Amino acid sequence: MMRMNVGNFLLIVCMLSLCLPVLAQTEHQEIFITGKVVDEHQKPIAFATVRLSETIAGANTDANGNFRFPVPKGKFSSLRLSVSFVGKKTVEKLLQAAEFAVPQVISMKDLSLTLEDVQVTAVRKGTNSNSSILFDLEAIEQSQAFSLADIMNNLPGKLSLAPQLQTVQTVTMRSNAQGINAINNAFGVAIYVDGIRVNNETNMQNRSVSQRGIGGSLITAPDANTGGGGQIDAAFTGLDLRDIAIENIERIEVAQGVVSAKYGELTSGAIFIEQKTGRTPLTFNLNINGGSTQTSLTKGFNLGKKWGALNVTAGFLNSNNDPRDKVKNYNRINTSVMWTNYLTKKLKNSLQVSYDRKLDDRKLDPDDDNEEMAYAKSYNVSISNRMLLQVNNELIRSVGLNLGFTKGKQDTYKQFLLNRAPQPIAMKDTTGIYEGYFIAGNYVAEEQIIGEPLSLNGSLDVTSATYFTGNIVHNINLGVTFSLSGNRGEGVLLDPNRPRWGIQNDQTARPYNYNSLPDMINTGFYLQDNIQGNLFDRPYRIGLGVRYDIQNSVGTIQPRINLSYSLTPSLELSAGFGVSTKAPSMAHRYPAPTWLDIPILNLVKIPLDSSLYLVYTRKVLADNSYLKASKATQLEGGIRYTDRWFNTSAFAYAKWNTNGFNSSETFNEVTIPAYGYVDVQGGKPRYFQTGDSLRYNTLGNYRITNGLYTADYGLEWMLQTKDIRAIRTSFSLSTAFSYSQFDDRGDNRTVSVDKTIIEAGKPAWYGVYPAEKRRSWSLLSKVSTSTHIPKLGFIVRFTADIHWIETTDLPGKNNIPIGYLDEHLIYHPIKNFDVNDPDLGYLKLVADNASYTTLPFPYANINMQVAKEIRKNLRLSISAYNIFNIRPQYYNEVTRSRTVFNSPLSLSAGLTVKL
Numbered sequence: 045m046m047r048m049n050v051g052n053f054l055l056i057v058c059m060l061s062l063c064l065p066v067l068a069q070t071e072h073q074e075i076f077i078t079g080k081v082v083d084e085h086q087k088p089i090a091f092a093t094v095r096l097s098e099t100i101a102g103a104n105t106d107a108n109g110n111f112r113f114p115v116p117k118g119k120f121s122s123l124r125l126s127v128s129f130v131g132k133k134t135v136e137k138l139l140q141a142a143e144f145a146v147p148q149v150i151s152m153k154d155l156s157l158t159l160e161d162v163q164v165t166a167v168r169k170g171t172n173s174n175s176s177i178l179f180d181l182e183a184i185e186q187s188q189a190f191s192l193a194d195i196m197n198n199l200p201g202k203l204s205l206a207p208q209l210q211t212v213q214t215v216t217m218r219s220n221a222q223g224i225n226a227i228n229n230a231f232g233v234a235i236y237v238d239g240i241r242v243n244n245e246t247n248m249q250n251r252s253v254s255q256r257g258i259g260g261s262l263i264t265a266p267d268a269n270t271g272g273g274g275q276i277d278a279a280f281t282g283l284d285l286r287d288i289a290i291e292n293i294e295r296i297e298v299a300q301g302v303v304s305a306k307y308g309e310l311t312s313g314a315i316f317i318e319q320k321t322g323r324t325p326l327t328f329n330l331n332i333n334g335g336s337t338q339t340s341l342t343k344g345f346n347l348g349k350k351w352g353a354l355n356v357t358a359g360f361l362n363s364n365n366d367p368r369d370k371v372k373n374y375n376r377i378n379t380s381v382m383w384t385n386y387l388t389k390k391l392k393n394s395l396q397v398s399y400d401r402k403l404d405d406r407k408l409d410p411d412d413d414n415e416e417m418a419y420a421k422s423y424n425v426s427i428s429n430r431m432l433l434q435v436n437n438e439l440i441r442s443v444g445l446n447l448g449f450t451k452g453k454q455d456t457y458k459q460f461l462l463n464r465a466p467q468p469i470a471m472k473d474t475t476g477i478y479e480g481y482f483i484a485g486n487y488v489a490e491e492q493i494i495g496e497p498l499s500l501n502g503s504l505d506v507t508s509a510t511y512f513t514g515n516i517v518h519n520i521n522l523g524v525t526f527s528l529s530g531n532r533g534e535g536v537l538l539d540p541n542r543p544r545w546g547i548q549n550d551q552t553a554r555p556y557n558y559n560s561l562p563d564m565i566n567t568g569f570y571l572q573d574n575i576q577g578n579l580f581d582r583p584y585r586i587g588l589g590v591r592y593d594i595q596n597s598v599g600t601i602q603p604r605i606n607l608s609y610s611l612t613p614s615l616e617l618s619a620g621f622g623v624s625t626k627a628p629s630m631a632h633r634y635p636a637p638t639w640l641d642i643p644i645l646n647l648v649k650i651p652l653d654s655s656l657y658l659v660y661t662r663k664v665l666a667d668n669s670y671l672k673a674s675k676a677t678q679l680e681g682g683i684r685y686t687d688r689w690f691n692t693s694a695f696a697y698a699k700w701n702t703n704g705f706n707s708s709e710t711f712n713e714v715t716i717p718a719y720g721y722v723d724v725q726g727g728k729p730r731y732f733q734t735g736d737s738l739r740y741n742t743l744g745n746y747r748i749t750n751g752l753y754t755a756d757y758g759l760e761w762m763l764q765t766k767d768i769r770a771i772r773t774s775f776s777l778s779t780a781f782s783y784s785q786f787d788d789r790g791d792n793r794t795v796s797v798d799k800t801i802i803e804a805g806k807p808a809w810y811g812v813y814p815a816e817k818r819r820s821w822s823l824l825s826k827v828s829t830s831t832h833i834p835k836l837g838f839i840v841r842f843t844a845d846i847h848w849i850e851t852t853d854l855p856g857k858n859n860i861p862i863g864y865l866d867e868h869l870i871y872h873p874i875k876n877f878d879v880n881d882p883d884l885g886y887l888k889l890v891a892d893n894a895s896y897t898t899l900p901f902p903y904a905n906i907n908m909q910v911a912k913e914i915r916k917n918l919r920l921s922i923s924a925y926n927i928f929n930i931r932p933q934y935y936n937e938v939t940r941s942r943t944v945f946n947s948p949l950s951l952s953a954g955l956t957v958k959l
Contacts, residue, residue, distance in 0.1 A: 077113045077139070079148030081105050081127055089152060090346065091322035091353060091384055092129040103434060104392055107349035114436050115144060116510055119517070130294045130320040130344070131155055131181065155182055157837040157913040161767065164830055164839065165776050166198055168684070168693045168762050172307070172316055173299040174606050174618040175682055175695045175760070181294055186841070186911060188331055188923045188954045190338050190361065191376075192315070193285035195296060200760045201780030201824050204845050204907050206925040206950035207333050209363040209374045210404075211265075211274025214282035217300045217313040218697060218782065219756045220820040222852065224258055225786040228674060228704040228752055230282030232311030232626045238319055238394070239503070240428050240448040241309060242283060245629040246497035246529045248558060249277035249420065249456045252536070252636035254666040255553065257707035257746040261631075263456055263493075265372065265406040265418040276404045276420040277456055280629045280705070287402055289378040291329060291340035292357040294320045301680045301697065302622035305570040305589025305604045306505065308525055311626040311676035311701060320344060321384045321394065322353045325958040333923075333952040335364030335373075352385025371409045377401040390434040398426040415461035415488060424452035437509065444505040444523075454495040454533070460544065462489050466648055468657040470552050470641040471540045477716065480657040482648060489544040495533035495558060502526045516577040523570055530563035531630055556636035566627050568593040584609040595627035595673040618682045625673040628748075632671060632705050638664040638745035640712060644719050644738075647729055656729045660716045668748045674703045692763040697756070704752025708791035711810070713741045713869050741809065741869055742796065751790025751815075758782040773831045783821040791815060792862065801886055808864035811887040812871065816858055823848040837913030845905045847945075849898075856894025861887040900934045905946050921954040 081092045088109025095102045096113055105111050115123070121141050125148070128134040132152040139148070153159060164186040169178045179187075179195055189195050193213035197204050214230035221229060235242045251261040258280070265276045278284040300313040307314055324344030331338040340359035347354055357380045365372035380398040387393050401423040408417040428448040435442055464485035472478055505523035512518065535558035538544075545553060572589035587606040592599060604622035611617060645658040682695035718736040721729040763777040793813045802809055828843040863873040864887060879885045906928055911921040929949040935942050 074114045075117050075144055077115055077123070077125075077144055077148070079111055079150060081109045081111065081129070081150045081152060083132070084151065084153055086151075089129055089132070089322070092127055092132075092152070095126045097124045097126065106386060106389070107352070114441075114509075116512070119510075119512060119515075125150075127152065128295075130322060130324050133159060134180070154916060156916045157832070157839055157911060157919070158834050158916065160834055162832055162834075162839065164832075164841065165764065165828065167764070168691075172297060172314065173301040173303050174608060174620050175301040175680060175693075175697075176297050176299045179296040179298075184290055184293060184296065185919075185956070186839075186909065186921075188909070188921055188952050189290050190331060190333070190336060190363075191286045192288040192290060192296075192317075195290065196285065196298070196315075199298060199300075200762065200778040200826065201758075201782055201822070203824070204826070204843055204905070204925070206947060206952070207336055207363075209286055209336055209361075210365045210372055212276065212278045212281065213285045214278060215285060215315075217298075218699060218758055219312070219754065220758075220782040220784040220822050221754045221756070221786040222818070222820060223786075224706055224788070225701075225704065225752055225754045225784075227258070227281045228701065229312045229754070231280055231629070231705070232313075232674065232676065232701075233282055234307065234310035234314040235283055235288070235317065236307065236314060237317045238396075238428070238430060239444075239446050240430070241307075241501055241527070242288075243450065243499035243501060243527060243529055244278065244283045245564065245627065246495070246499055246531045247277070247279045247454070247629070248495050248497075248531055248533070248535070248631045248634075249454050249493050250279035250631055251491075252553070252556065252638075253631060253707055253748060254635040254638050254664075254746050257709065258705065258748075259707070263418070263420070263458060265404070265420075265458070276406075276418065277454070280631045286374065287376065287400065288317075289340070289359050289361070289376065291359045291378070292319050292342055292355065292380060294318050301695070302604055302606055302620035302678055303624075304521075304587060304606075305572045305591040305602065306521060306523065308568045308570075308591060308593050308602075308624070309527075309566070309595075309626055311624050311674050319382065319396075320355055321382065322346075322355070324355065327959075328955075328957040330955040331952060332954075334950060335367035335370075337362050347385075352383065355382040355384070356380075370407070372406045373403075374405070375403045390436075392432045392434075394430040396426075396428045398424075398428075400424045400426075413461070416459065418456075418458040420454070420456045422452055422454040424450055426450040439509055441507045441509050444503075444507075446501075446503045446505075448501045449499070451498045452496065454493075454497065456493045457490070458492075458544070459488055459490045462487060466652055466655070467543070468643065468646060468659070469540055469543070470639070470657075470659045470661055471554075472661050473554055473639075473663065475661060475663050477644065477658065477660045480659045482652040482655045482657060483541055484652065487542050489542050490539060491544040491553075492537040493533075493535065494537060495531050495535070497531050497533070498529070500526075500528045516575060519574040521570075521572040521574070525568040525570070527566045528563055529565075529630065531558045531561060533558045535559070536636060552639055552641050554636070554639055558634075561630065561634045564596070564627070564630060564633065566593065566595045579609065582610050582612075591624075593625055593627075593673070595625060596633070596669070596671055598672055600625050600673060600675070614685055614687050616684045618684070620678070620680045622678055624676050624678075626676075627673045628668070628671045628705060632748050633668050635666045635668070635748070637666055640664060640714070640743045640745070642714065642716065642740055642743070644716065645721055645729075645731055647721065649728075654726070654728050656721065656731065658719060658731055660714070662712065662714055662743075664712065664745050666748075671705070671748060672703050672750050674701065674705060674750070674752075676701045688766065690763065690765040692761070694759065694761045696759045699754075699756040701752070701754040701756070703750035704754065706749050706751040706788050706791055707746040708749050708751060708788075709744045709794060710747050711741060711794070711865070711869055712743045712745070713739070714743060715739045741867060749791050751788045752786075753789045754784060754786040756782065756784045767832065771831070772833055773829055776828045776830070777825065779823070779825040781821070781823045783819070785817065785819050787817040788815045789817070793858075794865065795889070797886065802867075806886070807866055807872075807883055808887055809867050810865040810869075811861040811889075812863040812865065813861055813889070814858050816854060816893060818852065818854050820852045822850045837916075839909075839911050841909045843907045843909075845907075846902065847899060847904070848902050851898040852896075854893060854895045856892035859889035859892035901932070903932045903945050904930070906930065917958050919954075919956040921956075923952040923954075925950040925952075 190207040216229040295318040297316040323346040361376040382396040405419040508520040536556040570591040575586040591602040608618040647656040678699040680697040825846040
């Protein structure tokens with residue numbers, strides 16, 4: 045990454061000629077495309093979204109349903125008009141030049157299963173990248189989703205599963221990486237709700253990464269049925285999609301490819317969510333799956349021409365792991381109120397206030413002798429305001445200002461009954477030698493973390509009028525983004541007399557207050573030119589942009605380009621290239637210090653107050669200010685074909701993620717005085733310095749690094765047929781092949797040698813080895829049929845997930861050292877290792893950790909969804925996951941273990957009432 049100021053950034057932008065269209069001669073003569081949007085009863089629809097794709101113009105209808113667009117005169121022979129509104133079927137219309145001056149009347153029909161054409165599956169269509177996948181309202185409702193996680197399961201390469209609500213649900217995009225590399229991928233997925241990014245960088249509900257490393261710091265709750273555990277908090281692992289309800293969502297666009305330069309803080313892709321605005325019917329939803337019940341109520345009120353519209357949403361979710369045993373459960377409450385209004389004829393404003401609450405709870409099981417329990421509870425209050433001013437002069441079309449503020453509280457708790465020998469306690473927060481004390485080893489240990497995250501996000505966006513250089517159309521967007529993130533919580537709370545872990549690896553946890561931590565401030569600037577024209581009489585589009593982000597005080601330049609070219613009206617080629625970055629979170633930046641506790645004299649006597657625990661503590665502060673933003677470079681190419689019978693698309697991609705966030709263990713050398721003691725009958729022993737010294741060099745703590753690397757390659761193919769009228773059935777297919785190479789190449793492994801070798805006087809105390817490089821690849825197909833009978837308002841859909849390949853390979857060859865650390869922890873490289881070298885040959889590891897696992901055979905999981913609509917007001921739906929309860933098994937003769945594929949049959953029932 046390179047450091048530069050904003051002036052240098054703007055200079056580079058000009059050198060890229062992105063600002064040249066602004067200097068082009070403006071076409072002053074304009075005509076206006078006008079019209080009115082009405083419903084089936086000819087009543088005007090306010091706040092409908094109207095777009096002209098050729099000019100990339102977008103606006104909303106006023107209180108009377110009217111819209112008005114300025115268009116340069118004589119520059120377009122035709123324009124594509126698109127009108128959408130919540131609960132209505134989108135209308136698309138091609139306007140010829142002769143129709144530009146004729147007022148348009150757009151009539152919109154209610155979305156219903158009684159319509160002839162109903163789209164219930166995701167489609168390859170969107171505005172934010174070439175390969176975006178779109179879920180409209182009908183596809184969202186048909187999925188019977190309990191949260192955003194269930195929607196993401198419909199993406200190519202993802203499994204269609206029953207709702208998973210008992211552990212954190214994140215999403216990875218275009219990657220088959222595992223472990224910490226997968227965590228980084230999920231962390232790099234951005235979620236935008238109505239143009240405002242959801243911020244999770246302030247989540248610090250984890251144990252200190254400087255003491256345990258990233259992989260060991262996540263908190264889990266035990267599963268009473270399986271004996272395993274699931275993650276209950278999502279610090280630095282991406283957003284927990286269980287917390288995002290879908291009741292008030294109108295449209296979801298998933299952009300896994302190269303997105304516009306307008307959007308930052310992403311390295312894996314983005315999810316764009318649009319919420320319902322304007323007048324909508326009173327809608328009640330009920331979904332049930334096993335021990336999970338979800339209810340919601342939504343309504344959009346028309347307040348009149350002067351006051352706009354008010355949208356209200358309330359939802360509640362209760363999920364038990366097992367209806368027969370309610371030890372583990374997850375609860376969610378979500379409410380929001382959105383007021384949308386035209387403050388003037390040209391100024392639209394949307395103000396939203398939301399309150400969300402969750403409880404992920406593992407209650408105390410009376411049959412559990414360990415008395416283990418855990419919970420993660422939180423609430424968030426969010427206020428957002430979106431303002432759009434339609435300027436429509438010769439230079440500027442519109443100016444938008446988005447602001448979002450979120451304040452929350454998070455409380456994570458876990459306890460465990462301990463039954464062990466008396467435990468020494470070291471409690472000092474500073475470096476030095478002192479007397480600790482002993483406690484009895486029988487008690488209920490507790491750990492608790494309280495965070496109070498807050499974030500302020502904002503963006504100022506300017507959209508230019510339509511410019512021309514010759515016959516080439518330019519629509520320019522430029523703007524600035526800003527985010528401030530902090531945490532005011534009490535942090536890690538510990539009772540020193542009831543420690544959860546005691547001394548492990550010469551470390552003991554201490555309380556750690558988050559309230560004094562500095563805030564994180566990230567800013568960004570972008571310039572995007574959306575270009576359209578004709579080459580050899582065929583249309584092309586180019587999205588050319590550059591973004592400059594200042595993250596953790598370091599600036600990065602991120603060029604991005606998307607282009608498409610229509611070879612024929614049915615066949616389109618596209619390509620994209622882009623660079624994007626993601627700043628480190630507060631958990632990465634500000635972990636707790638490491639307290640290294642070295643016992644000098646550990647003498648246990650009865651009674652315990654006669655015991656002596658002399659200890660040396662070294663406090664190691666974590667300074668991670670050097671961390672850079674992680675970086676992704678992506679290249680993709682695609683082809684689309686559409687005709688009267690079907691449409692299909694195929695996209696190939698290559699993505700390289702560097703500077704990923706990892707943790708690497710480091711070691712400390714400590715020399716302290718040696719002590720002797722004299723036992724005292726009936727009292728505490730007396731101690732004294734012997735004049736000797738003791739040296740330790742095995743004391744470890746973790747340093748957060750930018751050491752991760754992931755290379756992802758893949759191919760996605762989607763095919764959808766039109767409805768075959770004779771059988772009222774359509775077919776769809778998606779196949780995704782994903783191949784990933786991933787490692788922590790920036791962080792070599794350090795392994796201590798045997799104590800007997802050290803005592804023999806050999807020079808190497810630690811061997812240093814290259815990072816383990818892994819490979820993983822998979823091939824998954826989704827095949828579905830949708831049978832739709834409009835006259836009955838009925839649809840039935842079958843989906844089969846076919847697992848063809850799922851392989852992970854650790855090639856090994858990493859047991860040969862590349863260097864070593866001596867007794868003073870000084871690194872010495874080894875250029876030509878010789879296993880017969882008497883001084884260093886012992887550093888070759890016996891095993892090279894090579895491993896290979898693969899799917900023993902292909903298998904399928906078949907699901908079914910049925911929906912029946914009654915008079916457009918009542919919809920009944922049933923979903924069956926693994927409807928035939930097919931559960932193939934495989935017995936491994938080598939490991940003597942049995943693997944069962946597919947989860948058992950699971951049923952969901954849904955009811956929707958609209959009044």
